[in-house]
Amino acid sequence: MLIVMAASSSLLRMEQIPGKGRGLVASQPLKAGQIVLTESPLILYSASPLLTPSSSPYTYCDHCFRILPLTHNSTTVTCPSCSNHSFCSQKCFSLALKSSHSTWVCKALMSLQQHPNSTLLQQHPQERQVQARLIVASHKLFLHNHTPSELDTFLSLHGTPDDAILDAANFLHSLISPLFPPQAQLSVDLIAQLLAKDRLNSFGLMDPYSPDGPQRSIKAYAIYPKATFFNHDCVPNACRFDYVDSTNDDYEHNSTDIVIRLIEDVDEGKEVCISYFRIGRDYCTRKRILMEDYGFTCGCDRCKIEANWDGEENNSDLPHVRFLSKYVCERKNCAGTMAPLPPKDDVPSNVLECNFCGNFKIDAA
Numbered sequence: 001m002l003i004v005m006a007a008s009s010s011l012l013r014m015e016q017i018p019g020k021g022r023g024l025v026a027s028q029p030l031k032a033g034q035i036v037l038t039e040s041p042l043i044l045y046s047a048s049p050l051l052t053p054s055s056s057p058y059t060y061c062d063h064c065f066r067i068l069p070l071t072h073n074s075t076t077v078t079c080p081s082c083s084n085h086s087f088c089s090q091k092c093f094s095l096a097l098k099s100s101h102s103t104w105v106c107k108a109l110m111s112l113q114q115h116p117n118s119t120l121l122q123q124h125p126q127e128r129q130v131q132a133r134l135i136v137a138s139h140k141l142f143l144h145n146h147t148p149s150e151l152d153t154f155l156s157l158h159g160t161p162d163d164a165i166l167d168a169a170n171f172l173h174s175l176i177s178p179l180f181p182p183q184a185q186l187s188v189d190l191i192a193q194l195l196a197k198d199r200l201n202s203f204g205l206m207d208p209y210s211p212d213g214p215q216r217s218i219k220a221y222a223i224y225p226k227a228t229f230f231n232h233d234c235v236p237n238a239c240r241f242d243y244v245d246s247t248n249d250d251y252e253h254n255s256t257d258i259v260i261r262l263i264e265d266v267d268e269g270k271e272v273c274i275s276y277f278r279i280g281r282d283y284c285t286r287k288r289i290l291m292e293d294y295g296f297t298c299g300c301d302r303c304k305i306e307a308n309w310d311g312e313e314n315n316s317d318l319p320h321v322r323f324l325s326k327y328v329c330e331r332k333n334c335a336g337t338m339a340p341l342p343p344k345d346d347v348p349s350n351v352l353e354c355n356f357c358g359n360f361k362i363d364a365a
């Protein structure tokens, strides 16, 4: 059912949006269901703490983050050097050896997991163990011979270190810089920038949906070079899909790619926005997350209206209430966002797909 279509970057252009910084706007009229962006992560790293056993019921391939079978089967490969990282197939392991689990990454992670580094890490909040993974995963950006544009792109992202980040950066620098090759330009300031940018710009790749399972947790974080420029709206006109655990062959080797698909038609020049979390959340929760995690107050029409609600109103005619009743997935334990499948031969689809549980429904309207 899925349709793979890499979006041309000409569908979107970057502009300064008053009060929001940079954003992405439609450079031509766009249709509901249209895929406006597909891209691979610039940085991708596991959300599992390096030392503490994960609370997730799942284990993942350490390269593509697909779920591994409970008992390792014949295709699962464990890294013979560290015995700590597993891969869903020989192919994924081979790809990992050239990128996410190169000899250097393997040695750096092992060194962080060994005494006395592990003792030092354990004396700090557990978050440091995940931040250490981020720094190791980003090591290519810090090498002098690495393409400078990626580091420049990264450093231009939103996010400024605060005192807590500077403390974390000082500690992580003392722990990790001895592992870096001499030609790397790793400094406390660069680590602080990395942590600050990651906090505002990374997307979480989630555990698979299960109707009766525990609440889904994040299995990996990814920073996408263009998708990071989508601003937030509480009534978004686009939403994000990923197919990490999809069994569809089209996604076999790009399962950590992000796919941004339009929920409704977007006129030329109009900003394309996503929601930074599930859209059904109430006003106070949205306001808190946007301030605490992203540092801004949302000025969208939905927030303006809901700020004055006392819970007694009949709101069924309001545009955002109609939007939510149409596009929030009603499946148990889900509440994801539903977007139409891509149009075929310019004919819009009346099938909606949930970006969280993968459910399909016919749009009766």
Ligand SMILES: C[S@@+](CC[C@H](N)C(=O)[O-])C[C@H]1O[C@@H](n2cnc3c(N)ncnc32)[C@H](O)[C@@H]1O
Pocket (backbone or CB within 6 Å): 019, 020, 021, 022, 023, 156, 157, 158, 200, 201, 228, 229, 230, 231, 232, 233, 294, 295, 296, 297, 298, 299
């Ligand atoms: C992932 S970045 C999005 C791109 C960003 N505007 C830029 O110029 O790089 C997230 C940041 O964009 C800004 N932002 C996103 N949505 C916003 C909104 N609806 N209102 C105000 N600021 C917003 C906030 O500063 C937020 O921390």
